[in-house]
Amino acid sequence: MKETVYKLESLMDKGLDCLSQSSEIELTQKLSPGKWSKKEILGHLIDSGINNLQRFTEIQTENKPYKIRPYKQNELVKANDYQNAELKEITSLWLAINNRILSLINQQTEDTLSYKIEINDGGISDLRFLIKDYVDHLEHHLEQIIRL
Template sequence: MTETTKRLEELLKTGLAYLVNASEAELKYQRAPGKWSKQELLGHLIDSGMNNLQRFTEIQFAEKPYKIRKYNQDELVLANDYQHADISELAEFWLALNRRIAIIMQQQTEETLSFAIGLPDGQLSDLRFLMVDYVDHLEYHVKQILTELPQS
């Protein structure tokens, strides 16, 4: 889990450096109707972090296999109105949330990383997969935030 935690920390560093230097117009730009802005992508990462922090902690004491509950990502982005939120608040929250996730990841043992989970599609996996998948998902969206350019 050490490598996964290091990746997470590097993504936080890179993402935060971008967010504090980006213009409001760049962060709020929506390239097409129904497409998330960079700021909404950050909000989606916050929602993902909150859901996964709950999963990572509940699995420690819940009946196994721990059942993963899907969440409505589009509805959460709208309900939280991330497009109109203060970017500093979002960036600080995202950073704090993921620092807590990194601590939870570091606390895991080989035994806990093997805890069984039931995926929404009915397949079985383990906590290790869930944690690595979380960081993979975060990396995918941080790269989108860093590289997608607003169209003029």
């Protein structure tokens, strides 16, 4: 898990640097009407962080395998109106959620990392996979913010 922790820390630093060097116009511009802006992608990462923090926490006490509940990502981005949110607020929220996730990851043991989860397709995996998948997902979308 140390590699995953270092990767998450690095991504948080990289994201903060990118966001702090971007203009409001760059962050709110949409390449097409159906696509998210950089701010909306950041908002999606916040929603993902919130949902995964809840998953990482609940798996500690729930029956196993823990069943992953999907969430409506497009609807959450719209409902939270990240496009019009203050950048400082959503950046702080994104960092705070990921700092909490880092703390939670660092508390895990080999036993807890092996807790079984049921993925949406009915497959079985474990908390270790779920954590790594979260960080990989964050990396994917952060690269979108940087490249757009």
